[in-house]
Amino acid sequence: MKTAVIVFPGSNRDRDMFHALELITGARPQSVWHTESTLPDVDLVVVPGGFSYGDYLRSGAIAARSPILKDLVAKAESGVSILGVCNGFQILTEAGLLPGALMRNAGLTFVCKEVKMETVNNATRFSSKFTKGQVWRCPVAHHDGNYFADADTLKQIEDSGQVVFRYADGTNPNGSINNIAGITNQKGNVLGMMPHPENLVEALNGGLDGRLLFESLLDQAA
Amino acid sequence: MKARVIVTLKNGVLDPQGKAIEGALGGLGFDDVGSVRQGKVFDVELSGSDKEAARSELEAMCEKLLANTVIENYAIEIA
Numbered sequence: 001m002k003t004a005v006i007v008f009p010g011s012n013r014d015r016d017m018f019h020a021l022e023l024i025t026g027a028r029p030q031s032v033w034h035t036e037s038t039l040p041d042v043d044l045v046v047v048p049g050g051f052s053y054g055d056y057l058r059s060g061a062i063a064a065r066s067p068i069l070k071d072l073v074a075k076a077e078s079g080v081s082i083l084g085v086c087n088g089f090q091i092l093t094e095a096g097l098l099p100g101a102l103m104r105n106a107g108l109t110f111v112c113k114e115v116k117m118e119t120v121n122n123a124t125r126f127s128s129k130f131t132k133g134q135v136w137r138c139p140v141a142h143h144d145g146n147y148f149a150d151a152d153t154l155k156q157i158e159d160s161g162q163v164v165f166r167y168a169d170g171t172n173p174n175g176s177i178n179n180i181a182g183i184t185n186q187k188g189n190v191l192g193m194m195p196h197p198e199n200l201v202e203a204l205n206g207g208l209d210g211r212l213l214f215e216s217l218l219d220q221a222a
Numbered sequence: 223m224k225a226r227v228i229v230t231l232k233n234g235v236l237d238p239q240g241k242a243i244e245g246a247l248g249g250l251g252f253d254d255v256g257s258v259r260q261g262k263v264f265d266v267e268l269s270g271s272d273k274e275a276a277r278s279e280l281e282a283m284c285e286k287l288l289a290n291t292v293i294e295n296y297a298i299e300i301a
Contacts, residue, residue, distance in 0.1 A: 058290055065287060094290065101292045106238050148235060148293060175236070 001221035002042040003029040006072070008063045013049030013086065013196065020198035021046070024214040034066040039075055043221040047072075049086030049141070049196060059102060059144040060090030069095055081125060081217055082190040086142055089182075089192030098185055098192045099157060100149030105142070106175025112141040117181055117195060118168035121161045124184055126191045129216040135168045136209040138195035145194040147176040147183075157183055165193055223268045224301040225280055229289045230261035264288055273300050 003021045007014045014031070021029045021044075030040050034052075039045055052063035063069075076082055076097050084092040092098045105111060117138045119130035130136070149157065154177060157163055165182035172179045174194070182193030197210030231237050237259050244258040266283075268276050277298060284296040 057287070061287065061290065093292075099292075101290055103236070103293065104238050106236070108238050108242055146236075146238075150234075150292075175238070 001025045001044060001218050002027065002040075003044045003046065004032050004040050004042045005029050005046045005048055006032045006034060006039075006068055007048070008034045008050070008052035008066065008091075010052040010054055010063075011048050011050035011087070013198065016196070017046050017048045017085070017198045020201045020210070020214060023201060024211060025218060032068060034063065034068050036068050037071060039068065039071045042080070044081045044083060044217055045072060045075060047082070047084040047088030047091050048198075049088060052087055052091065055144070058090075058094065060087055060092075060094040063087075063091045064094035073097065076185070076190050079187070079189050081220070083126065083217075084190075084192040085196055085198065086140075086145075086194055089194055090144060092190060092192045097190050098183060099153045099162075100147055100183070102144050102194070103146040103148050104144055105146050105173070110141075110143040111145070111173040112139075113173065114139050115171040115173055115181075115195060116168040118166045119164065120166050121164045123161065124164055124188050124191070124216075125220040126184070126213055126216055127164050128219060129212040136212070137200065137207055138197055138210060139199050140173050140195045142174070142194055145174040145176065147174075147180040147194075149177065154178065160186065162186065162188075164191060165195075223271060223273070223276055225266045225268060225276060226299040226301075227264040227266060227280060227284060227288055228261060228297045228299070229264070229284070229294050230297075231259055232293055232295055235293045276300055 122132045166179040197213045200210035240258045240260040247255045289296040
C-alpha cells in the first residue's frame with residue numbers, strides 16, 4: 001500500500017504517522033509539504049495531528065485553505081482513502097470534506113489520556129478488521145475535539161452509518177455529541193477521528209489496538 | 223475604508239467558553255448576568271471606496287475563512 005502524509009507548519013504527529021505507516025505497510029510514506037499543488041499517486045493520504053498554524057482563527061481553519069487541499073479534495077472525489085487524525089480531522093471538517101465541526105472541549109481543558117473506543121460500523125475500509133462493537137484502547141491529545149453537527153446532519157450521519165467510532169464506557173473526553181469519535185464522508189473513503197491510532201501500534205509502546213485500523217486499509221489495498 | 227466583522231456562535235451551539243465566563247462573572251458578584259456567549263471581532267482595512275463592493279467582498283471572506291458557517295453566524299459593519 002502506497003501512502004502519503006501532508007505536513008503543515010505546526011504539524012507534530014507527522015513523524016508518529018510516518019513511523020506507524022512504515023511499520024505496517026513496509027514502505028516509507030511520502031511526505032508532502034502543504035504548499036505543493038499535487039499529491040502523489042497513492043492508496044492512502046493522511047492528514048496528521050498537531051497544531052497547524054498554532055490553531056489560529058479556528059483549529060484547522062487556515063490549513064484547510066492551503067494549496068495542497070485542492071488536490072486533496074480531487075483525490076477524495078476520485079475515491080482515494082483519506083485519513084485525518086486529530087488536527088487532521090479538524091482540517092477535513094474545515095475543508096468541507098467531512099460534515100460537522102470540532103469545538104472547544106466541554107471541560108475547556110486540553111485532554112491527554114487513554115480512552116476506550118467502540119467500533120460501531122465495521123463495514124468501512126477503515127474498520128473492516130475490527131469486529132462490530134469491539135471496544136479498544138486509544139490515546140487522545142487535544143483541546144478542540146468536541147464534535148458538533150446540527151440535528152439534521154447528525155441524523156443523516158447516524159442513519160447512514162457514517163459514525164464509525166464512538167467513545168465507550170463513559171470515556172468521552174470532550175463532550176462530543178452522541179459520543180462521536182470518528183466519522184466518514186457519505187462515500188466512505190474519508191475518515192476523520194480525534195484519537196491517535198498511530199500511537200498504539202507497537203507492544204513496546206503499550207499496545208497494538210491501533211494497528212487494526214491500518215491493517216483494514218492494508219487489506220483493502222491488497 | 224474600515225470594516226468590522228463580528229462572528230458569533232449560532233443559537234443552539236454549546237459555548238463552553240461563554241459558560242465559563244458566565245460562571246466567573248457570577249463569582250465576581252455580577253448577579254444580573256443571565257448568559258454570556260463569546261464571539262470574535264475582525265477589524266479589516268480595505269483599500270477601495272465602494273461600500274457595496276466592500277460588503278460583498280467581506281461576505282465572501284466570511285464564507286471562505288472568517289466564519290465556519292456550520293457553527294457560526296457573521297455580521298458586517300462598514301464605517
